[in-house]
Amino acid sequence: MTSIIYVAIDTPLLTRAQQIVQQVRNHVGGIKLGLEFFCANGHHGVLEMRKFGLPIFLDLKLHDIPNTVASAVQALHTLEPAILTVHAAGGRAMMEDAKAAAGMHTKVVAVTMLTSLDQNDLDDIGMTGDPHTQVERLAKLARDAGLDGIVCSGAEVAHARKIWPSGFFVVPGVRPTGASKGDQKRAVTPRQALDAGASILVIGRPITQAAEPDVAAREIEATL
Numbered sequence: 621m622t623s624i625i626y627v628a629i630d631t632p633l634l635t636r637a638q639q640i641v642q643q644v645r646n647h648v649g650g651i652k653l654g655l656e657f658f659c660a661n662g663h664h665g666v667l668e669m670r671k672f673g674l675p676i677f678l679d680l681k682l683h684d685i686p687n688t689v690a691s692a693v694q695a696l697h698t699l700e701p702a703i704l705t706v707h708a709a710g711g712r713a714m715m716e717d718a719k720a721a722a723g724m725h726t727k728v729v730a731v732t733m734l735t736s737l738d739q740n741d742l743d744d745i746g747m748t749g750d751p752h753t754q755v756e757r758l759a760k761l762a763r764d765a766g767l768d769g770i771v772c773s774g775a776e777v778a779h780a781r782k783i784w785p786s787g788f789f790v791v792p793g794v795r796p797t798g799a800s801k802g803d804q805k806r807a808v809t810p811r812q813a814l815d816a817g818a819s820i821l822v823i824g825r826p827i828t829q830a831a832e833p834d835v836a837a838r839e840i841e842a843t844l
């Protein structure tokens with residue numbers, strides 16, 4: 621069975637990224653490349669990472685006016701990402717245009733509330749309601765804009781799935797029991813995220829910063 625773990629490769633170094641994926645490739649279902657990697661390595665880097673033959677998740681969290689985001693999505697076509705992120709806060713028209721501009725085989729998913737934020741952060745930025753309300757509101761907007769799914773924490777995914785049963789739910793901020801949370805404020809364990817309805821789990825540091833990334837990935841996989 622294909623693993624539902626996407627390993628988050630957060631490094632600007634292509635050689636380091638290749639080294640990690642070489643170690644964990646048999647225990648993960650895909651490779652997530654984010655801003656750090658993309659800004660440093662661009663299209664060339666993504667094309668190099670595609671050579672592992674695993675699906676590529678481009679986590680660029682696009683957020684701009686509709687025309688600009690649609691043009692950016694168009695410019696990514698040749699990379700054929702399996703998954704691409706935009707920010708739901710960009711609004712309905714932006715999400716509609718992003719989806720329309722994406723290739724047929726690319727799932728476009730909307731980031732609702734970053735897993736590094738909590739209630740205090742919502743209050744600070746002037747958002748009303750709690751994380752559940754925020755995720756629910758943006759999940760409905762993403763669904764109505766025709767996207768494929770959302771990014772949310774494992775704490776909200778069960779609720780979000782109730783209002784969008786066929787949605788694709790990406791859950792980052794996942795931590796095995798006892799692992800350091802770092803900057804993640806709404807972390808759950810891989811098992812909890814899966815049981816709550818996650819479609820895929822995004823896991824970075826617990827794997828990539830382990831002394832033996834392959835062992836770490838295998839141990840997490842064994843809990844699922």
Ligand SMILES: O=c1ccn([C@@H]2O[C@H](COP(=O)(O)O)[C@@H](O)[C@H]2O)c(=O)[nH]1
Nearest residue numbers: 628654733734735792793822823824825
């Ligand atoms: O809400 C979000 C959206 C994206 N991410 C990304 O997932 C990984 C998580 O890495 P860890 O090392 O497992 O914390 C990272 O690339 C983030 O950019 C997220 O954490 N939360």
